[in-house]
Amino acid sequence: MATLLRIDSSASGDNSKSRQLANEFIEQWLAKNPGGKVVVRDVNANPLPHFTSETLGALFTPEEDRSAEQQAIVAIGDELIDEIEAADVVTISAPVYNFGIPSTLKSYFDYIARAGRTFKYTETGPVGLLNKDAYLFVASGSFLAETPMDHQVPYLNTFLGFVGVTVKETFIAGGQALGQPGEESFNQAKAKIASAA
Template identity: 80%
Template sequence: MATLLRIDSSASGENSKSRQLANEFVEKWLAKNPDGKVVARDVAANPLPHFTSETLGALFTSEESRTAEQKAIVAIGDELITELESADVVIVSAPMYNFGIPSTLKSYFDYIARAGRTFKYTETGPVGLVNKDAYIFAASGSFSAGEAFNHQVPHIQTFLGFIGLNVKETFIAGGQAMGAPGEEAFNEAKAQIAVAV
């Protein structure tokens, strides 16, 4: 049975355009994988703690020396990484907030980036260890793909590639606060999803 892990990060809930694009993909994926399982993690509705000195301290303390509090901190990342490792396909939906990704999604990335689990250091540089396909669903109010102010999509693509995820396609609906151009971009992204799954 195939498992799809979806990570949603928009604070707009079901009104989110990036989430609506992800819904389109999931619906079509389930049609092709009727026995498939979808695991949903909404980091906007259930935000993770941001990294602090305590977080780093727990990660860099040997397992046998960790306090109960440190073990609880490390367990957060352990759960997320195990969830990621158990999936066959990963999808990420994200809005653009102030030129980049939501801080809740950044926190998720911080927790799943762990040397020895999701990537490793080598003599020629870091190598990702999560060998799975991934898809990105992005929306923004004013900007489109490729514009200089867009630090949203490149960030997601770079991070997913860093941990070894193979980004098959990125679906972008820019200009969602601009009326007709945004509607056209959204419909175009939906059409692309229809033939991609």
């Protein structure tokens, strides 16, 4: 049975355009994979603790020496990594907040980036270990894609590549604060999803 891990991050709930695009894709994925399972990780509804000195200390403390508090901190990342390792495909829906991804999604990435588990260092540079495919669904109030102000899509591609996740396709709805141009962009993204399926 195929498993899709759905990661959502928008604070807009059902009104989120990035989530709505993910809905379109997942509906078609389920039609192709009728026995498929969708695991939902909503980092807005269930935000993760920020990565702090306590987090770092817990990770660098040998397992047998960790306090109960440190064990609980490490267990957060363990659960998230287990979840993405078990997935066959990953979808990420993300808006742009102040020129970047939501801090809740950044916290998620901080927890799944673990040397020896999701990436390793080699003499020729880091190598990702997850070996997954991903689809991105992104939205922004203005048209930022492929401009110097786009710190969302390039970052997502860079981080995901670092942990061994290959972005197969990105569906972008720009201009969502601009009325008709935003509606047209959203509809174009939906049409792209339909043709990709």
